[in-house]
Amino acid sequence: DGGITQSPKYLFRKEGQNVTLSCEQNLNHDAMYWYRQDPGQGLRLIYYSQIVNDFQKGDIAEGYSVSREKKESFPLTVTSAQKNPTAFYLCASSPDRGATEAFFGQGTRLTVV
C-alpha cells in the first residue's frame, strides 16, 4: 500500500541533543513538507521541498534542518538551537506544486526532557 511513514511515533530526548525524525513516502510525490503542531494551534510549516536536492524554509525554520537526497525521503533534524522542541511533528507529501491535496503521515510526538 502506498503512503507516508513517519518514525518513530513517540520520541524522547534530553535537552541539548539533536534528534532526527524520519519521513518516507512511496507515492512517487515530488513535494514533501514538515509541519509542527502545538496544542490549540494550527499547523505551522517548518520546511518544504519541491524536488530532490532542493528545499526551502517555511515559517518557523529556526532550529531545524532537513535534507532531500532521495525523492522518497525527507528527514527532519531538530537541533539544540530549537528553543521549545516538544511538539507533534507531521510530514506530508503531494504530487506537485499544483492545486492537489497533500497526504499526511501519522506524526511523531517529540518530548524533550
Added chain:
Amino acid sequence: GNSVTQMEGPVTLSEEAFLTINCTYTATGYPSLFWYVQYPGEGLQLLLKATKADDKGSNKGFEATYRKETTSFHLEKGSVQVSDSAVYFCALRRGAGGTSYGKLTFGQGTILTVHP
C-alpha cells in the same frame, strides 16, 4: 499573503445535531480549498475539497461549498455522530504559477466533541 480563519472552538454538540464550522480565507488568485480531519494522536486525513468557485465538496455526510464572493468554505453536516469527534482544519493551496510553491496554509483548527 495567504491566510485561513476558522471559527473559534471548541464546539460541543449532541448526537444528531446540525454542524457548521465557519472558514474564511484570504488569497490571491484562485486557490483550492480543503477540509482535513484529525483524530486523537493521528495525522490529518483529507475530508473533502473544492478546486474552483461554486464547487461543492462532500464526503461522509459533510459538505462545503467554495464561495468566492464571500471568500468562504464553511463545513456542514446535517446530523453528527459521536464518531465525528475530532479536530477539523480548513486549508487552502495556491495552484502553480507566479511565486506560488503550492504550499498548504491551514486555519487554527476547530475541536468538535459530540455527546451521545
